Amino acid sequence: MTDVTTNSTTDAVANVSALAASRVSFRRDGKLVLDGVDVTVPIGSFGAVIGPNGAGKSTLLHLLVGTLPAESGAVLFDGSDLLGLRRRDRARIVALSEQHGDSDTGLAVTDVVMLGRTPHIGRFSAESEGDRRIVSDALAAVGMSAFADRSFDTLSGGERQRVHLARALAQQPRLLLLDEPTNHLDVRAQLSLLSLVRAQTAAGITAIAALHDLNIAAAYADSVIVLSAGRVVAAGDVASVLTPELIGDVYGVRADVLTHPRTGRPLIAFDTT
Amino acid sequence: MTTTTAIDAPAAGLTPPRRRALRGLPTAVWVIALSVLLLVSLVVTVTFGPADIRATEVWGSILGHLGFSPTALGGEALSPLRDGIVWELRMPRVLTAAAVGAGLALSGTVMQALTRNPLADPYLLGLSSGASLGAVAVILLGLGVVLPVAAFAGAIAALVATLGLAGAVGALTPTRTVLAGLAVSSFFGALTSLIIFWSATGDTYREILSWLLGSLSGARWPAVAIGIGALVIVGIPLMLTGRTLDAFAFGDTAASALGIGVNSTRWILLTATALLTGAMVSVSGSIGFVGLILPHAVRLVAGQRNRVVLPLSALAGAIFLVWIDTGARTLFDPRELPVGILTAVVGAPVFALLLLKSRRIS
Numbered sequence: 001m002t003d004v005t006t007n008s009t010t011d012a013v014a015n016v017s018a019l020a021a022s023r024v025s026f027r028r029d030g031k032l033v034l035d036g037v038d039v040t041v042p043i044g045s046f047g048a049v050i051g052p053n054g055a056g057k058s059t060l061l062h063l064l065v066g067t068l069p070a071e072s073g074a075v076l077f078d079g080s081d082l083l084g085l086r087r088r089d090r091a092r093i094v095a096l097s098e099q100h101g102d103s104d105t106g107l108a109v110t111d112v113v114m115l116g117r118t119p120h121i122g123r124f125s126a127e128s129e130g131d132r133r134i135v136s137d138a139l140a141a142v143g144m145s146a147f148a149d150r151s152f153d154t155l156s157g158g159e160r161q162r163v164h165l166a167r168a169l170a171q172q173p174r175l176l177l178l179d180e181p182t183n184h185l186d187v188r189a190q191l192s193l194l195s196l197v198r199a200q201t202a203a204g205i206t207a208i209a210a211l212h213d214l215n216i217a218a219a220y221a222d223s224v225i226v227l228s229a230g231r232v233v234a235a236g237d238v239a240s241v242l243t244p245e246l247i248g249d250v251y252g253v254r255a256d257v258l259t260h261p262r263t264g265r266p267l268i269a270f271d272t273t
Numbered sequence: 274m275t276t277t278t279a280i281d282a283p284a285a286g287l288t289p290p291r292r293r294a295l296r297g298l299p300t301a302v303w304v305i306a307l308s309v310l311l312l313v314s315l316v317v318t319v320t321f322g323p324a325d326i327r328a329t330e331v332w333g334s335i336l337g338h339l340g341f342s343p344t345a346l347g348g349e350a351l352s353p354l355r356d357g358i359v360w361e362l363r364m365p366r367v368l369t370a371a372a373v374g375a376g377l378a379l380s381g382t383v384m385q386a387l388t389r390n391p392l393a394d395p396y397l398l399g400l401s402s403g404a405s406l407g408a409v410a411v412i413l414l415g416l417g418v419v420l421p422v423a424a425f426a427g428a429i430a431a432l433v434a435t436l437g438l439a440g441a442v443g444a445l446t447p448t449r450t451v452l453a454g455l456a457v458s459s460f461f462g463a464l465t466s467l468i469i470f471w472s473a474t475g476d477t478y479r480e481i482l483s484w485l486l487g488s489l490s491g492a493r494w495p496a497v498a499i500g501i502g503a504l505v506i507v508g509i510p511l512m513l514t515g516r517t518l519d520a521f522a523f524g525d526t527a528a529s530a531l532g533i534g535v536n537s538t539r540w541i542l543l544t545a546t547a548l549l550t551g552a553m554v555s556v557s558g559s560i561g562f563v564g565l566i567l568p569h570a571v572r573l574v575a576g577q578r579n580r581v582v583l584p585l586s587a588l589a590g591a592i593f594l595v596w597i598d599t600g601a602r603t604l605f606d607p608r609e610l611p612v613g614i615l616t617a618v619v620g621a622p623v624f625a626l627l628l629l630k631s632r633r634i635s
């Protein structure tokens with residue numbers, strides 16, 4: 001990891017031991033998709049990015065992982081300039097678990113997870129015993145060890161999402177990005193995937209997930225970043241951000257925010273009358 | 274790594290089936306087995322043909338030309354006439370067939386992985402037609418360019434045209450890409466035919482056929498040099514790109530997030546396949562479907578990992594084309610079939626199957 005000090009941005013970043021994106025913008029076909037977005041997520045915590053469709057949630061994640069080029073702005077992780085790193089070096093720090101449709105690969109589950117070792121293994125060298133151990137540990141962490149030899153194509157949506165999480169974990173990232181990880185999953189699969197993510201943050205990984213379901217975000221995230229039309233409209237800890245007013249403003253729906261009887265976290269009840 | 278909570282246990286009772294035993298075989302075993310099969314095929318197919326030649330005579334001829342005594346090491350001496358048949362006609366032909374088969378199969382494997390298109394193949398995407406046009410322009414119009422270079426230029430022009438056309442009408446779906454390839458290859462094929470007609474000398478129809486359908490009947494040692502040379506210079510480096518190709522399994526964004534420079538990698542590798550295809554087509558014409566059939570056949574038995582599929586496709590392609598070309602020159606003896614007719618007989622049904630299979634993904 002290289003330590004780069006960027007003069008223009010360090011002032012804006014109060015917390016150095018965090019993922020800190022400042023004034024990040026991105027334009028697609030001339031249209032500003034992200035407009036000067038600031039994001040701060042402390043290391044080892046779980047940040048949820050929420051907002052209506054088209055707010056720029058996925059785009060933000062892609063800018064953080066460097067698969068889309070930011071037009072302006074800076075992204076620091078633990079004080080180092082993520083976007084200034086070489087692609088391969090960055091892939092050893094940041095992993096992205098995308099939302100994949102029905103990708104027909106024919107690869108076995110182990111092979112899919114082994115893809116996560118790509119930035120660590122020399123282009124022309126073979127995988128080592130250590131790589132194989134990391135892959136089997138990652139599969140164990142997501143509870144998919146029994147599926148190691150199965151063809152990825154035969155898995156259910158929830159199983160695929162776990163394997164993608166294992167692939168991302170095999171990258172041994174310090175920053176884990178998840179793009180709508182719970183889409184198309186049943187409730188049980190949603191809850192189990194997010195508890196896996198929270199277990200990773202407990203182990204020191206910083207996680208940021210783009211989420212649609214406000215109650216999922218409220219139940220699992222430490223902080224939320226609310227995007228609307230490419231701008232951050234609110235950010236902070238779950239209880240202070242997820243208010244009926246904000247939900248009304250951003251989503252245009254009426255809701256009551258209750259308190260979960262067991263966890264004490266916010267529980268959003270939409271007004272469907 | 275952390276332990277999972279109770280809710281995480283995957284549904285019990287679903288014991289996942291083991292992968293087929295064949296896939297468990299180490300790559301080295303496959304490589305050695307196919308290499309031996311290739312060597313045996315080369316020697317055996319040289320014995321096939323109108324003049325009855327024994328394998329020991331083939332061995333004797335090889336030893337003789339390598340500067341040993343033909344009768345050493347179990348070889349058998351043969352007359353100058355028979356030696357000429359072996360060494361000047363059949364040997365360069367089977368070696369060219371092996372090189373072309375390996376090169377086309379490799380190109381197909383790389384193209385399929387990079388474009389995530391199971392139907393990608395140098396012939397179906399028009400590269401072979403483009404290369405034929407380049408080659409014919411040099412041979413018949415006397416353009417002052419080295420033959421494989423002209424074929425490469427034709428192949429890369431066709432590749433750019435196909436991907437450009439397919440991309441211009443929307444996302445690069447397998448079917449769109451193949452349709453664009455059809456348009457491009459028809460156009461380049463027509464230009465090739467036109468040039469041959471225009472500069473007509475001798476049997477025009479036969480010559481057009483041998484470029485459009487492929488033929489190895491004219492392959493002599495210079496063809497072997499071009500084919501093997503391209504394999505060594507371009508093919509072997511391509512065989513080492515398996516891990517990079519695997520990273521494309523879930524698309525460009527996933528590859529990029531794994532640290533791959535997606536655009537540069539794609540263009541470097543596609544240019545390499547155009548180079549390889551160009552060299553092969555310049556000595557054989559457009560032989561279809563080799564780049565389509567062999568990679569899929571190899572994946573069926575050896576799995577999907579490109580590090581394994583690349584070298585095995587190359588070996589399987591070599592073996593396949595050596596035998597198919599032997600069929601082309603012996604089945605209807607004394608007449609000879611353009612070898613592309615036979616590869617199409619095998620390849621078109623495979624193409625149809627893949628089309629049916631890919632319906633649900635595109």
